[in-house]
Amino acid sequence: MASSKDKNNGMSQVTYEFPYMRQPEKKSLGKFIYDKEKGTFMSRTPSSWAKILIFYAIFYTVLAALFAICLQVLFYTLTYEYPKWQLDRSLIGTNPGVGFRPISDDTTQGSLIWYKASDTESIRPWTKLLDDYLAPYRNKSLLPGGGKNQVICDYDSPARPGHVCAVEVSTWGECTSENGYSFNKSSPCIFVKLNRIFNWVPEYYDDVNDLPEDMPEDLKEHINNVPAKERKQVWISCQGEHPSDREAIGPVKYIPQRGMAAYYYPFTNIPGYLSPLIAVQLERPKLNRVINIECRAWAKNIQYQGGRERTGSVHLELMID
Known part of the structure; x- marks a missing residue:
């Protein structure tokens, strides 16, 4: 970090040799929800939101399908007439x-x-x-x-x-x-x-x-x-x-x-x-x-x-x- 003076007004200005040391710019809630300059909603562009929604829709659809298949296999092994696990093998x-x-x-x-x-x-x-x-x-x-x-x-x-x-x-x-x-x-x-x-x-x-x-x-x-x-x-x-x-x-x-x-x-x-x-x-x-x-x-x-x-x-x- 180094300091320099503005030639016009003589005020000191802080510059950063390493960008990661720069303090993040504070944003208002309204700007966080919609940023006109960057065209983002809650820090993401519409295309980014669309990709995330599509990903999670596919992910949970596959997850639900796997769960349904597991349930179907389980129900296939069960019957209302008698318990699967009996006597010493049961709880x-x-x-x-x-x-x-x-x-x-x-x-x-x-x-x-x-x-x-x-x-x-x-x-x-x-x-x-x-x-x-x-x-x-x-x-x-x-x-x-x-x-x-x-x-x-x-x-x-x-x-x-x-x-x-x-x-x-x-x-x-x-x-x-x-x-x-x-x-x-x-x-x-x-x-x-x-x-x-x-x-x-x-x-x-x-x-x-x-x-x-x-x-x-x-x-x-x-x-x-x-x-x-x-x-x-x-x-x-x-x-x-x-x-x-x-x-x-x-x-x-x-x-x-x-x-x-x-x-x-x-x-x-x-x-x-x-x-x-x-x-x-x-x-x-x-x-x-x-x-x-x-x-x-x-x-x-x-x-x-x-x-x-x-x-x-x-x-x-x-x-x-």
Whole structure:
């Protein structure tokens, strides 16, 4: 950088030996948008803008075409009839979860069932939840094809190909909508189910000499009294989670039976399939206290773990005022 004097006015003028050291000329916003001298819009000529627009139009068109081709290839490998990745190869895995109904729509209430037996308004939300959930079980017209492919099964006659085994609502006794699911009698029915896993087949505890040590004694006795061919079931046990809860829960009744029969498995996504249910009726639970309950599924290939990382079981609380 060097300085020189203007001969006319004697003022110093700064000159730059290297052009890159020259400070850029400040432009107004209007001149930046449109510069008449250079004929540019936002520092680019119309031809430059046209080239950029054409480039990006071609670039994103090709990108969208490649994305569409990839999606088409992916969809070609998928089907609505069965998942591509199954059992050990899937994210779901091979250990089915256990669920129960009714469960409140209010997430802040968690797994608590709380009502006043003498108050119809207190009972109604719970019975409505069960009515809504059990509607396809009671009304076959709600199923695909009107449930025409449902058949009555037993251990000697499983469902034919393309058919599914019906869940017989008529065997639920007091655990029906007409009886209010016995909520008003302080002996509520809670429905327990296994979550569906495509193509999963249970490994049954059907040998009375090979039952796990931690299995409840009353369940062991029950299995011992069941005919050998009917022991192929996923057994269910519900009991108080802690000693005080076991004292408070009272007698437990399982309707229509204490297990989910083998002829309901595997689940293969045939239209009209309904998950088997067990109605667990708590006949005389203590009132005015919270009872912690654990319902557990028993099969050789159902892994169990309690606590926060719960598997193979479900936790719920019951309080009846």
